[in-house]
Amino acid sequence: MDINILRHSCSHVMAQAVKELWPEVKLGIGPSIEDGFYYDFDKKEPFTDEDLAKIEKKMQEIIKEDKPFIREELSKKEALDLFKKLKEDYKVELIQEIPDEKLSIYKTGQSFIDLCRGPHVESTGKIKAFKLLSVAGAYWHGIETNPMLQRIYGTCFETQKEVDKHLKNLEEAKKRDHRKLGPSLEFFDIYHQEAGAGLVFYHPKGALLRTIIEDYERKEHLRRGYQMVITPHIMQAELWKTSGHYEYYRENMYTFKIEDKEFVLKPMNCPGHILIYKSKTRSYKDLPIRFFELGTVYRHEKAGVLHGLLRVRGFTQDDAHIFCLPEQLRDEIKAIIDFVFDTMKVFGFGDVGIELSTRPEKYIGTDQDWQQATQGLEQALKEKGLTYDINVGEGAFYGPKIDIKLKDALKRKWQCATIQCDFALPKRFGLTYIDSDGKEKQPIMLHRVILGSLERFIGALLEHYNGELPLWLAPVQVRVIPIKDVIQDYAIKVMKKLQDNLIRAEIDNRNETLDKKIRNAEIEKVPYILVLGEREAKQDAVSVRKKGEGDKGSKRLEEFIKEIEEEITNKVT
């Protein structure tokens, strides 16, 4: 059974239950979503937790009655009359927006009617396991000037066991929420009233984590034939007019005027990289050219959609643009895919989901362009033996793309890598290279990110590991705890020795009990604790406690350093 059909059918049952309980409520829309469904309702009083329980009970009754989902076809006029009579204003609006002359409705039970294309399961009894989760405000059609409806979210699976597992995951996810972990581990905070919303402040530990990630990325990009570039944060509006962003992306851009010149705070890195490409004549022999930048961009997002590190107004992408010959496209894409998978592995993400988005209804570029690029992307995926979903018509108007989403420890998907072909920008900027026949031709341009937004990736990392980062990523790798003041000198010697070996170490020499210091280090999720007493000092030794494994006994300092250096070098996750 298609699980989405089951979930969508469950949303109908929820809407029916709501209408039976509160007949005056008006219906919005009710699609299936990942792991569940929702339905939007216009109801004066807010839904309470008790209401959700009531709705669930009513839904159980409807399911028990095993009512069939009956499809009927109507003309647009008949549909309009019907939903006007039912006083379903939002449905009336939807019908008016649908260009088709024939519409379908679905009936369940005595009186419940919904405008819907279908399909559904045969009857309500096919729904075996669901749970309503939460209520949130949602503007009709997502437009802020429209009425605010109440969206009830639910989950639905084929079996109760799966629902239980999902609920457990949600519980666990709540505990791991990076919006809680980040500030409590002193990695970052996001909201400063006087600075504004959606802006991230990295505290020392978070800044260190990000630097570690960035250092890794720089090295890997150089190793894989990329060249590093750095482009300005503000550039004149003219540039963004050429790129098209000024026309199509204006509402997300921060712009300002100085001395009659209009400037834009860059929302993307592409135009800057293009200017560097254009700075001299390029020959086919120069291609492929791969420009990489850890580019910080600013995009205005509406306050309502800001969410932790996932949706912010300023973030840094590991962004690259590749300019290549048509015949180089497939190998470039394969190399990027390898890069993505190698990187995911290094950071400890084993599982990914891949999506290929193809030509939408409105597009630019020739059919041949699209065919070549889409084939290039698809063949690269096939040659790598990867399975992927195709999102028909979901590509950008300027080219097809591959999205790779990582799956975390709780099986949740996080958007990370994107590989995007672009026919628009090379044309708009008049990019060329001199081919072997001496003629000027237009290069293929790829936009790609590996981790995507570093902010979002750090959020994913924290939640994936529940804050217990692998040793190579942990901002503090070793906490040194001397038992008595007498050992102070030895503790400093140990720390210096660790630091000499580029191991990130700290001493805890507060006037606290040993237990409390150990407990603190554990709460802060420090991977290694070294307890130093008289015996250790005499023997040049350290007593080792490893996070998650407890007491590992006493070791010679040299031996400990050698061991953890190996763990760091191998990037054990």
Ligand SMILES: [Zn+2]
């Ligand atoms: Zn439906």
Ligand SMILES: [Zn+2]
């Ligand atoms: Zn780009």
